[in-house]
Amino acid sequence: MTKGDLRKLYKQKRMALSRAECQKMDQLIFEYLLSLDWSDCRYLHVYLPFGKFNEPDTSLLIEWIRTNYPHIHLVLSRSDIQQGTMTNYLWDEHTELVMNTWGILEPIAGKMLSEDLIDMVLVPLLIADKKGNRVGYGKGFYDRFLAQCRSDVRTIGLSYFEPVDHIEPVDPWDIALQYCVCPSGLYVFE
Ligand code: ADP
Ligand code: MG
Numbered sequence: 167m168t169k170g171d172l173r174k175l176y177k178q179k180r181m182a183l184s185r186a187e188c189q190k191m192d193q194l195i196f197e198y199l200l201s202l203d204w205s206d207c208r209y210l211h212v213y214l215p216f217g218k219f220n221e222p223d224t225s226l227l228i229e230w231i232r233t234n235y236p237h238i239h240l241v242l243s244r245s246d247i248q249q250g251t252m253t254n255y256l257w258d259e260h261t262e263l264v265m266n267t268w269g270i271l272e273p274i275a276g277k278m279l280s281e282d283l284i285d286m287v288l289v290p291l292l293i294a295d296k297k298g299n300r301v302g303y304g305k306g307f308y309d310r311f312l313a314q315c316r317s318d319v320r321t322i323g324l325s326y327f328e329p330v331d332h333i334e335p336v337d338p339w340d341i342a343l344q345y346c347v348c349p350s351g352l353y354v355f356e
Contacts, residue, residue: 168334172301176292180220180326188220191326194349196226201352202322202345204235204286209279211241211254211287214271221290222324241279244272245307252311254279281314289323289343295333298323298342298355312341320344329353 167175183191212228215221231238243252245266255261255273263271289308291300300323302308312321323346336342346353 167330167332169301169304169337172293172330172333173304176301176327177219180292183220183326188223188326191349192223192226195222195324195326195347196230198347198352199227199322199324200230204231204238207235207238207285207320209239209241209283209285211243211284212257213288213290214242215290216268216270218269220326222326224288224324227288239279239283241284242273243311244274245270250305250307250310252307254281254284281311282316284315284319286320286322287312287315289321291323291325291343291346293327293333294323294325294329294343294346294353296329296331296353296355298329298344298346298353299333299336299340300343301333306339309339309341313339322347 210231212224215223228240240257241254242257243254245252247267256277256279257273261273261276264274266272291302294300321343323343325346325348328348328350329346342355344355
């Protein structure tokens with residue numbers, strides 16, 4: 167299936183999930199995330215979910231990281247919707263978050279961080295394939311952002327659905343995932 171067809175299909179599939187189904191899958195995804203090696207992570211880039219689009223919730227992991235790895239710095243982005251770019255901020259107790267026009271909380275000020283610092287990224291997606299290729303919302307925000315990150319950054323997609331066989335086309339700007347965590351397990355790509 168093409169990226170466009172997959173985008174449409176998986177948007178619909180996600181919207182058909184009930185709150186209870188999402189919460190159950192969030193718990194399973196969280197449990198698989200715990201099995202990743204967090205020991206050498208210093209800067210973890212996270213996203214706050216697009217509630218109305220049923221994005222996998224990151225809050226269980228964020229709370230767990232804050233409790234168990236308090237030295238890990240959390241990083242959140244502010245999106246520039248016109249440019250399709252993201253600016254990264256340290257997310258600590260001083261960071262003021264404001265709802266953007268998409269209904270996502272984001273930092274509006276604070277300590278800006280270079281992409282070079284980031285060790286791991288939780289990546290939102292609509293669907294991945296068995297090679298780690300990824301379909302997002304079609305605006306390329308994460309492709310542009312990940313292109314600025316270090317080559318050894320670890321990218322972890324979060325998905326309610328198992329990877330499909332193939333995404334086509336994979337475009338030159340697409341950046342594949344290294345891991346995808348689903349309710350059925352943790353997929354590791356080459
Ligand atoms: P998504 O990854 O959100 O599913 P696509 O891969 O289809 O979306 O990309 C959407 C748009 O973003 C494309 O039109 C592409 O030209 C643009 N884009 C993606 N990455 C880059 C980049 N690194 N530089 C410039 N444009 C980019
Ligand atoms: Mg892409």
